[in-house]
Amino acid sequence: MDKPPQCSGSVQFNLKIGCRKHKVVAIVNPNVGKNIRMPGYIHADRTLEASGLRLADRQPGDNATGIEIILGADYLPRLLKRTRNIKSVNLFSTPGGYVVWGGLPYWSREGTEPPEVESLSLTLNRISVTDPVGLEALVENLWKLDAVGISNEPFSHLEAQAVDLFKCTTRYTNRRYTVQLPFKSNSRPEINFGRAFAQLMPLKKYKDPQLFIKYQAILDEYIKEGFIKPVELEPHNDGQMHYLPHHPVLKSSTSTPMRIVFNASPKSGPNSRSLNESFYTGPNLASKIQSIILQFREKPFGLTADISKALLRIEITQKHRDYCQFLFFKDSSMTEVVAYCFKVVLFGATSSPYLLNQTIQHHLDAQTSSLASQLKTSFYVDNFQRCYNLPTDILSESQSIEKIMLEANMPLAKWTTNAPISGDFTKMGPQDYLGLD
Structure with missing residues (x-):
């Protein structure tokens, strides 16, 4: 050489x-x-x-x-x-x-x-x-693999706009957060009553004779909990409005034999945009998975939980609810159609996980305790996970964690731990915070 x-x-x-x-x-x-x-x-x-x-x-x-x-x-x-x-x-x-x-x-x-x-x-x-x-x-x-969380990449221009829009428009009143739908611009999806009506008709052909009863039972529960409300049917409305197609998913479970899936991806025409295409989706949440998984290699005891009905606990501002309408039948004859609108963040929208994550982070930022600051790395969408060195630490913190989340109307459920703790180690908070105006 x-x-x-x-x-x-x-x-x-x-x-x-x-x-x-x-x-x-x-x-x-x-x-x-x-x-x-x-x-x-x-x-x-x-x-x-x-x-x-x-x-x-x-x-x-x-x-x-x-x-x-x-x-x-x-x-x-x-x-x-x-x-x-x-x-x-x-x-x-x-x-x-x-x-x-x-x-x-x-x-x-x-x-x-x-x-x-x-x-x-x-x-x-x-x-x-x-x-x-x-x-x-x-x-x-x-090692610049931001998709798995090895490094933290700066927000893109669109991601930064989504975060700024959220911070400027989010409101907190009576233990509940109200957000705007994160539209990219002032343009909105075209009204799609005809297409939504056509996609409703196949429900008549389902072989299950109890389909309407099961559907209506779910919608009645949604109304009772304040997730949706009936609205006036306006098939020829020239203003800003959008209807969500939906279909049932039948299961063998005795507790939940059916669930309703709403779809925000269909377009009203070949040159139009869907509701999902109109939204910011926010930063990539997959980058959080790596750090969350590594927590379980640092300490011997883990604690996990889920936010009960997480997306449904965040309200949509009044002016954006017209974009979250859907059609259903008035009665079991399935001849007359009525309309409902969502009052809360809905399943099926690409922006919903981002809105939930941003709401949780916004809520924790507003708290004054050091524990709230530590919890910012403990949530992935509606899943909570945290690790501890001693079982006594779980007992001392679990109730404080639940109290912090109840302030956002987000009670934690399905608590699970590998620590040797017997009995119910959490005192679940009030479950009646779901009532919405």
Whole structure:
């Protein structure tokens, strides 16, 4: 090697292999590959030499001094001539002689047991070295995987707009939050009464004779809880209005034999936009999963819970409820149609998980306790998870956590822990906060 470089960075130099020189562009780092152990190398070298084959590198021993050069896939094909296997030792033939590749056979490790095998995950990435750049910056690029939470990427322009809109328009009154739908612009989806009406008609053809009764029971419960309300049917309204298609999902469960699925993705025409396409979806929430999972490797005891009917506990401002209407039949004859509108954030909208997450973060930011600040990393959509060192910590914090969330009308349910705690370790708060105006 002519004038080996002494500092980190991108350099160009001549590498002599055998009788030939090769011009190489390399990334130099003095801290790669120190004290690499190669058990059995000396014995394998002597055995091969006794067979008339000398290795190109005679310096390494069982305790090698380190790696001198790592060849990338762009240079490796230039140097490899052929491969051989002699006495179970895999060899590459290069212009400078034979080099060992892969593991050494067990016979080379006299008096030693087979080594322990560890699992290694390897990530490959193409790195450009056209411009001189420090190795640290190149390695950092390998880990810029914001989708799994390895690094925190800044918000995009649209994500920042969504967050700003939420902060400017959200209101808190009587333990409930009211939000606006996060429209991207002043343009709105076209009225789609005809298409929504046509998509309602297939319900008449369901084989279940009790379909209307099951449907109506769910809608009556929604009305009782304050999630929806009947509205005047306006099929020829020229203003801003949108109807959500819906369909039933039948299940074998005795407690919930059916649920209603609302769809915000259909378009009213080939050149129109759907309701979902009109919304900001906010920052990618998947980046939170990695940090939440890692919490369970830090402490022995976990505590999990769900926010009961989380999306339905956030109200939609009055002026945006017309975009969350849907049609259904007036009675079991299924001949006359009536309309309802959602008063709360609905399932089926791409923006709903973002609105829920942002509401929780907004609520925790407004609290003064240090515990509320710590809880900001404990929620993923409607799921709560937190880890502890001692079971007594769970007992002391669980009621405080529930109290904080009840201030946002978001009671936690389905508490679960692996800690040795017997009985009901939470005193559930009032469950009658669902009543909405």
